[in-house]
Amino acid sequence: MDCEICGRRPAYGEALIEGAKLMVCKACGKGAQMVAKREVKKESAPMERSEEEEDVVEGWGRRIREARERKGQSVEELAKEIKESAAYLQAIEAERMKPTIKTAKKLEKALGITLIEKYVVSGGSGLEEKSFKEITLEDLLEAQKKEG
Numbered sequence: 001m002d003c004e005i006c007g008r009r010p011a012y013g014e015a016l017i018e019g020a021k022l023m024v025c026k027a028c029g030k031g032a033q034m035v036a037k038r039e040v041k042k043e044s045a046p047m048e049r050s051e052e053e054e055d056v057v058e059g060w061g062r063r064i065r066e067a068r069e070r071k072g073q074s075v076e077e078l079a080k081e082i083k084e085s086a087a088y089l090q091a092i093e094a095e096r097m098k099p100t101i102k103t104a105k106k107l108e109k110a111l112g113i114t115l116i117e118k119y120v121v122s123g124g125s126g127l128e129e130k131s132f133k134e135i136t137l138e139d140l141l142e143a144q145k146k147e148g
């Protein structure tokens with residue numbers, strides 16, 4: 001929509017001019033009381049990268065030890081079952097070491113517990129969010145050029 005006063009520039013917003021609501025461009029609306037700004041929403045959502053990450057839950061050592069004790073297994077027995085060394089498993093239980101996702105998965109399976117939590121990491125697009133944008137004919141032509 002073009003400015004209702006000059007008709008030359010795209011309308012910026014609705015201004016109250018002499019009691020009438022008119023769509024005006026920035027220049028014509030200067031000094032006038034603006035009624036409402038015309039919000040131009042982005043057509044497509046910002047390019048957001050979101051990845052699903054896995055991590056070992058906090059307190060893994062206690063969870064593993066309690067589950068192992070419920071099963072009545074010794075550290076050695078459980079280590080054998082998951083094909084890891086007893087020293088490594090002991091270090092994990094004492095939380096001196098954090099199990100790898102691979103080891104944690106083996107422990108989950110062996111003990112029937114949850115040790116891995118999934119969370120979504122989302123990174124911003126890095127683009128400044130513009131809440132207000134004027135679309136000019138040049139912009140539209142530029143957009144058409146890009147599409148074609």
Ligand SMILES: [Zn+2]
Pocket residue numbers: 003004005006007008009024025026027028029
């Ligand atoms: Zn104007």
